[in-house]
Every structure is written in C-alpha cells, then in structure tokens.
Amino acid sequence: MTYLNDHFDEKLDLSKVQDRGSKKWVAMMLPEHVKLIRQYNEESKKAPRPQLDEWDLETIQELIEIAMKRNVDVEMKTWKDGEFFYRAGRITWVDLNRRVIEMEDTFQSFTLTLSEIVDVTIFE
Template sequence: MTKDRGTIKWSSLMLPEHVELLKELWKEDEKVRKPLLDPQQIEIIHNDLMDAYHSERSVTISFYQNVAVSHLSGVITKLDQYRNSIILQTDDNERHIIPFQQIISLIVD
C-alpha cells in the first residue's frame, strides 16, 4: 500500500488563499466545547478547592480557556469572591487568575 501525503502534495498547485482556508478549517477542527458539569461534580470541585486552599497543598487544575482545555499546577494563594476566581501560583512563581466557572477538574497532589 502506498503512503499518501493527503492535501500536502496538492498544496503547491493551490492558491495561497486556498491554503490559508484549509489551515483555518484544520484549526476549527481542533476547537473543543466547554464540558458541562453536573451539580455533584461542581460540589466535589468546590470541596477539593477549599481543602487545598486551607491546607496549602499543590493542585493540578484543568480549565476551559479560548476553545481549549488548559492545565496548570501550583498552589492556590487566594480565593477571590469579588471576581469569582482563584489565584494560582505555579512552581515558576507565575500567578494565574482562573474563573470558577472555567474549572473543569481539580486534582489535589
């Protein structure tokens, strides 16, 4: 069976505009919808967040951001009720603000 290069072999025969449209379509395929959490999952995440914050334990948080799921590890330094977010300080001393509504999962290390 021969190995086909797909659309790559035809890209030299395409107009640059067509190549750009193909790249945009491929990016569109990579987008992820935000998962819906049921109330029980939200309650578990909330309890784990509070435990990790009070015990100052390291956590790994998965959150939805810009049509993708991102992951960060660090220590929760603040629960900001006014912004409805947490402030996470990573191992390299960077601070990240993560809204509560964007958190998908939380693992306490």
C-alpha cells in the same frame, strides 16, 4: 505475455513511492481555499468545552475548600479557546467578587478564572 507480467511485477515496488500528500493539490487551489482549509483543520483540533453539571461544580468547590484548609498542592485543569491547560500550585486566595483564584507555585504567582476551571486534583 507471461514474461512481461513477471517483469512488470518485479519493478513495481509501491514501498518506494513517496507521495507528497496534500502538497500536490495546493498548487491547483486558490490561496483563499488553502486559507479556509487550514482554518478548518485548526478548528477541528479544538476540544469542545466540557458541560459541567451541578454535581461537578459542587465537587470542584469542595476540592478547592479542602485544598485551602490543608494548604496542599493542587492541579487545576482549565479550558480556554478549545484547549485544556494544567496548572499546579497552592491556592492562596479565592476572590468571589472577581471570580478568580490566586495560586502560587515555586516560581511565580498566577490567577485563574473560576469559569475556566473544569477539574481539580489534590496532591497530598
């Protein structure tokens, strides 16, 4: 009996086992279930919108004003549909009626919506 256990332990090397992960279960699921699981995984990766209070909004406004007066580059952190985006450039115009900021970098001009901005960093 001892010989059999020793021999079994020698051949059982779990480092060589290649698990297929969730692939082995997909064949037993309905396509609707697979679709819902994929949607859930995508939604769980999304970041919630940061809750900005009055102080945060005031700080963002002050940084935008400083960047415009000094004509320096800024990095805008925006949130849209559960993802954060970063855009860098110089602020050329703030349109409060349309609630947008017009910016330009070395290659192009672009517009950011004020409601999407969650952070501003000034580069001097």
